[in-house]
Amino acid sequence: MNSNDEEIRSADGTRLLVRRAGAGDPVVLLHGSGGGLHSSASVAARLAGSYELWMPARRGYGPSDVPEGRKSFKDDVADLLAVVETIGRPVHLVGGSYGATLALHMAAAEQSRLQSLAVFEPPLFAAGQSIAPLLDRYQAALEREDAGEMSTVLNDVTRGPPAIVAAFAAAPGDKRPDPAEARRSAIGWLHDLEALTDDSTGTARWSSITVPTLLMQGADTWEPMPTTMNELAAAIPTARRVIWSRQSHFATMTAPDLVAVALRDFFAGPDSR
Template sequence: MPTATVNGVALYYEIVGTGDRVVLTHGSWTDATGWAPVVADLAERYEVVTWDRRGHSRSRAGDSPGSRTEDAADLAALIEYLGGPVHVVGNSYGAIVTLTLVAARPDLIVTAAVHEPPLFALLEDADDPAITRALAAVHRNVSTVARLIETGDHRGAAEHFIENVALGPGGWERLPAAFRAVLEANAPTYLDEVRDPTALSIDAAALAATTVPLLLTHGTESPALFPAVIAELSLLVPTAQTDTYTGAGHLPHTTHPHEWVARLTAFHDQAGPGERPAE
């Protein structure tokens, strides 16, 4: 089992394919296996790196509660371990980790593509009453999820999160059983995110100053807060372009894998060829 010991933690990773290196970072609850629907297609053009964030599945947890900045530091160290700069991709909380790296270590990145980072702190001053109500609902639901995890009801916590925060009603039953099992097993790691006061925020000034080409995407079937975050980010980051997945939600790489790969590669073609990492 390939691991890289960085920042005192053994991180599991896999590499498939040849070409420019692209590193995929998963979101909350899940792990590298969530990228399985797109890896084979990507590997026809890229060297694809998937990894389990610290405390998730096959990667070890640190000695202290994990944080957004620790995850970004792990991603930076993994890229340096394997060789960079690279294309980086993140989904959901993995998109926050990716954007944190864009702000902190742009030297490691050729391009960045993120789907629906839950950077809800960007919406706290919104004048839209609907956004205010939606934020309050998210905070209530996240508190419920945390209580369920703390009482040991990991399945109930995962289901509540999927149904009320990430995908919407009916989302849990639409997920494959194996994927639901991964979410349930990784439930304790979500408490680290809940307890991290910076988890859903970003260094806006550093991100606004980046020169890294950035793709921001959201789905038409996602909860309303996600496109609102994308809109705020598009105003913040001059290098950003946006795209929308019609008929998709929070996990387009699983529901629309071929379209997801096509849009990512088109973005890379537009941004220009990346530098092949040194071996």
């Protein structure tokens, strides 16, 4: 998949690096916490033959700018709006995890900019002042470069079961993470936690979304995600929903074919089914 990187400036001057690949109807792919330009590569490679993919590194994640001060979803939406304005026509918007929560915010604020909305497991339960102590713990751990404590805090935020946390930690084996990439991810997580802390857990607010919407989830993802997705489906009753068996919150990485097929079918519209 051939791709090009370009810079886009948000309304406040924040520089965003955006990866572009393919040709056709525009699709914007939003990465989750801890991700970056590479996060959507597997899914994008399966769509690039039919669509023009735009993959921004969100603010707070290098090589995009890391502005001073506390980040909010309002900042994220402004950044996304700058990307869509650069594209120059309504887009199919796809978000995973934190990127899915951002996609919901964008759809609620700027529906006229979208052709459709597709979200994979937004962590709507991990928000509000209840996680403020976790933000404080994470920031303190980041300042003293305590990777173990940062990981513990993030597990508390995501509520991952111990067995899954252990398996995920063991997956790299003896391979050491690149220090620069690890630092970039850690800083991005901090700013995502800031926005989540200032957000709310309410799902009724998404009932204003009227663009065609696809809700995606893994059947094996742990609680409270299944309950959260049920609540989101009730808030957007016109949404189409797909649940993949034997998949969890990592489906966009472990099963990119499933994700790409679901998106292709959804983008094609009801007349194709």
